[in-house]
Amino acid sequence: MPDPTPEQIRASLADCNLRRHAWRCFQESTRRNALRIARITDRKDTPMTQQTAALPVDPARLADLLLAPGADSNTLYRQLAGQVGPRPARQALAGAHSIAAERLWAETA
Known part of the structure; x- marks a missing residue:
C-alpha cells in the first residue's frame, strides 16, 4: 500500500478534528441541558x-x-x-x- 499523500493526511486530520469538535459540542449541549433540567426540578430551597x-x-x-x-x-x-x-x-x-x-x-x- 502506498504512503498517503500530504493532502490525504491533512484531510484525515481535518476529519478527526471535526469529529472531535462535534463530540465536544454534543457533550457540552448535553451538560447544559442537564443543568437546565436540574435548575427546573431541583430547587434546594x-x-x-x-x-x-x-x-x-x-x-x-x-x-x-x-x-x-x-x-x-x-x-x-x-x-x-x-x-x-x-x-x-x-x-x-x-x-x-x-x-x-x-x-x-x-x-x-
Whole structure:
C-alpha cells in the first residue's frame, strides 16, 4: 500500500478534528441541558412536592397522560404553555416526568 499523500493526511486530520469538535459540542449541549433540567426540578430551597402543589396543573394527571400510548411530551408542553404559561408548564412537566419515572421504576421492580 502506498504512503498517503500530504493532502490525504491533512484531510484525515481535518476529519478527526471535526469529529472531535462535534463530540465536544454534543457533550457540552448535553451538560447544559442537564443543568437546565436540574435548575427546573431541583430547587434546594423548596422541595419538589411544594413546588408542584402550587402549580395550576396536577403533575400526577400529566404523568398519566405521559404514560399513555402515543404520548408526546412536546405537544403536551405546547398545549400547557398556551393555557398556563411556559414556566408553569415546564415545572408541571418536570414533576410529571419524575412521577412517571417513579411509576415505571415501581412496575419494573
